[in-house]
Amino acid sequence: MEIKDFIQSEYGISPETFALCARAEEEVRPQFAEIDKTAELNQIKVLKAFSEHKVSEAHLGYSTGYGYDDLGRDTLEKIYADVFGTESALVRSSIVSGTHAICSCLFGVLRPGDTLLSATGAPYDTLEEIIGKRGSGGGSLKEWGIGYREVPLLKDGKINLTALGEALADKSVRLVELQRSKGYAWRPSYTLSDMEDAIALIKQKRPDVFVMVDNCYGEFVESLEPPQIGADLIAGSLIKNPGGGLALTGGYLAGKRGLVEQISYRLTSPGIGAEVGASLGMNRHMYQGFFMAPHTVAQALKTAVLTAKVFEKLGYDVSPKAEDKRGDIIQSVKFGSSEKLCAFCRGIQRGAPIDSFVVPEPWDMPGYENQVIMAAGAFVSGASIEISADGPIRPPYAAYMQGGLTYESGKLSVLCAADNLMKL
Template sequence: MKNKNYNFSLAEEMVISVEEGLKGIFNERSNQIYYKLNNILKIFKEEKVSTSHFNQSTGSGHDDLSRQKIDEVFAKFFLAEKSAVRMQFVSGTHAISSVLFGILRPGDLMLSVTGTPYDTLEEVIGIRGKGKGSLLDLGVGYRQISMDERKNSYEDKLVDFFKHNKCKLVFIQKSCGYSWRKSLNNNQIKQICNLVHSLNPETICFVDNCYGELVEDSEPIINGANIIAGSLIKNLGGTIVPTGGYIAGDSELVEMACCRLTAPGIGADAGINFGFGRLILQGLFLAPQMVHESLKGADLVAAVFKKLGFIVLPEPKSYRSDIIQAVRLNNPHLIQKVCQSFQNSSPIDSFLNVIPSPMSGYDSNLLMSGGTFIEGSTSEFSADAPLRDPFNIFVQGGSHIAHIKIALIQLVFELLEENLIEKESLIFP
């Protein structure tokens, strides 16, 4: 018992000490909330958002005032011509898929400029799982260019590609996904979009904006993107929106994507939000606070794991463009241990065992720690990892830094108890 108490105290002291060293970046991140919330408040006032926009409609939802107002608010937030915020989107992948299938036609060519897309998009494109109606099955061409840290080399690849190909759509994945690369920031997205449009003004720049909303001072539309898509159980849902996704961008492109979601001729002009209008609007109102709690949590996760001797990406105190923190554990047993510990510190389903499992849309078995109020919500504290070499874990979300701190103290304690880390690594001068 004495040894347990000592180990817990040591773990607690270590995490608190790491947190002390992050006070400067924490203050900086907290200060950013003011400007982002102020912008959202201005939009709500300009759009005269009222309790009438919480009302529920039925049927097809033609002339649904709540849906229309929410679309207008999100369009103004993204500085887009049009947006479509829909509960009918089951995930960010569904919203992205609707854009791709809505815009691309047989014979068109799509280019991913950020390498292999996130796992759940592989079957949408047709890289994996043939014969299910993927883009490749329907006659859409696909190519990809890997990200290169050397700017000139990357730009040369892009210029050379456009010299020899007529490209309808360029796909840009802002987040790192399950890859070990830095997530793109909006300045990099601007450079890519500007280059693409200089090579062919007709090419559509489409940004997968998942995990990146409200992290930076701007969003991709003002940085040159023609259309973006994402999920409402990530950043913009503020941890309270139960499902759904969004599309925003050029009016014609958003309408084409909505024609894929509903039907040609209906497009964005129908669809109810099942009485969740208040939650969608309140989620957006809460989102700046929640996103920046996640960012502080990511700094703390990075700093703790780095102190324990692991490689992390991004480094603590880094400029961040999304809420994901990657850690290279190099060990499947350790991944399971970390996920299980985080699950045990979750508010929901803390008693469940985390085991490797297949999941629809993913090629590898996954370990997922997700004891969240909204199932699969990555705006709440969660961690997941594909069980493949080099065994990286991806941690994201967190509605408040205190929860992440509690989970990290418990993790370090358990690692000490099982002799998976050395006590010497926790001692501070």
Template sequence: MKRWDGNWESLAEAAERKASARLAETDTIAERNQWKVLEAFRKRKVSDFHFAASTGYGYNDRGREVLDEVYADVFGAEAALVRPHLVSGTHTIGTALFGVLRPGDEILFVTGRPYDTLHKVIGKPGDGTGSLADWGIRSKEVPLTAAGAVDWDAVAAAVTGRTRVFAIQRSRGYDWRPSFTVGEIAEMAERLKRLKPDAIVFADNCYGEFTEEREPTEVGVDLIAGSLIKNPGGGLATSGGYIAGRKELVELAAYRLTAPGIGGEVGAMLGTTRLIFQGLFLAPHLVGQAVKGSIFAASVFEELGFETHPGWRDPRTDLIQAVRFDSAAHLIAFVQAIQKAAAVDAHVVPEPWDMPGYESPVIMAAGTFVQGGSLELSADAPIREPYIAFMQGGLTFAHVKFAVRQALLDLKQQDLL
């Protein structure tokens, strides 16, 4: 870590100039994804009458049906299920997994230990919570290699006749490891299907949508899930999630969301349809803004001697920027500064707390218009060694730059920089 002289303009200009090629590449990806979304809207003839609210059972809600079709097209999938009733990414992933798994089946996580909030979904035998384990579904995880790659020998050894689902977590979660690019996921899908052709390849796509020109369902993954208050909601969707992939698998997930025999045929959208459509339209551009902010942040912090993951030169496949600090004090000061830079609740000072679903005290900065909306600028960190902050989102590049500046000023004021 280097001492900072406090000259923000000079530091920011140097960081942006250094990363200019990566920033331009991000603009190109955003543009291509914008075209892809537009083509889907045009193909499905989206019209303003599709935005009408439905009530009760929501029978024959044409807007809801077209929304599913648009999402399927955008993600290169046979079918999609897009609903405001999915309350989080964890709920959406759980719905997909419970939909396709049965008692006696086994799920194998090939990218190591999944994100903290999924641990309770996996559960333990007899825990009485209705977890996968409580339903007799066994879960195994294969740790990544020291280099952060899939350990293919260990994966092959872990496969059994009961293996029904191979699970891939695209994003790093709370780990100091690379997130997996769509190209890497394509290779995983191919190898996994050679290991067990009748198994389902599932990917947790949270934080990854529109960061590259392709999605996992375009390269061999059978089923994906994600949250609308992350990338694809475009900062406008106020709740919800999506599941996309092979038609029969999406249908099974729909039966889990509602009930067998009902599936996706009902579900009043309660006035959310326009925001979900419009959010999807905006998502490629806004994701690009957030990615540019992450690249800029990495460039700034590397200039000051901090270790970042990914580095500013590295390919991007999700929104998350990890920065390693020297102490809990650095970590807490950084997250509190991100909150201070927010448009909403900037006056609030976050503190570490035992958040439900997490295994260590967590500090979260989330001054967002949509509660928990992590396409908006936010940051969080478990208070444990190594002291790593995970920053994500930013609806505008300018906002991320403002927040990085605030973080440096606060660290310097507290004599931590």
């Protein structure tokens, strides 16, 4: 039996949907070739770091208790620093999410009287309570006397360099944050080229100010990382790109040695810092996940490119377009109604390896202002490097899809989602 016949018989995909997807796939072959080139370069970079640090079976063991002198943990942090082009890094299973990693950076670097400046407009929803834009009593930056400002984006969603330069006149600004991913905003995710001009402007006007990039969803998408174009600090989650689909939990931050040390005191306690933190058997997953990450990210990117082309053909507004240069693995599709948004997410869920039988429904997800519908059939709970799609139940009713451990499985989810929409 041919693949087409099997998929159509087992999943009920219409011939029309399958034909549309096949045409889309042929049109994006050039983009796939470019993705493969980047993945190969990044894979060699990771292999070189493993080799230089003489990774062996001994590094894959575990520590307990305080975790003093954990060889695997300490060496992995040196590998992250080398690959991401930084002086130092923290890679810990005790960092529970990308939001936690970013929060640790903010509280580790900023002090009462300082101001945090967002150069990329409003931040991702889960940062609002950390900043103090909503909620109270949780110990936000605002409650600790740390100010916040944001630079509105240009109409096309690009960084407003003129407004950024003016905002830097505020001498209380100590840290400028750039969010690489779009979050739940309808704007482009930023490539390194997009961020490079902003970082150069900041360094020119205020060399005393630190630049932090929220690198979630962006690792290994390009051949360089933000510190290699001037960022002082990056942070992200291991159940996104750098965990390669194998890390069971965790987060990382990497940057200038002094900043990482400051943040380590926030992560544990002053005087202790990075010296403690048992790996508890996580080293093997983290090492293998980081090794797999360039390839896994390429699979996710191919799935995203196919999604863009398929839904563009179906008449929906997509961001980015299939041919656009990408800054992260996220693909946005604007549906204009909650019914279509939910149908898309339910199709993605149906093609997932775990909980494919579950029908996603909107719910009050912690840290979000609006109800969110989320398709997430993952081996690791919440791992968005695996196939997932979600979106807030609010206009313009856009879905944000990411991940795909293999292109073949990601393609099936795209077929199911497209078929749902074509049958409405």
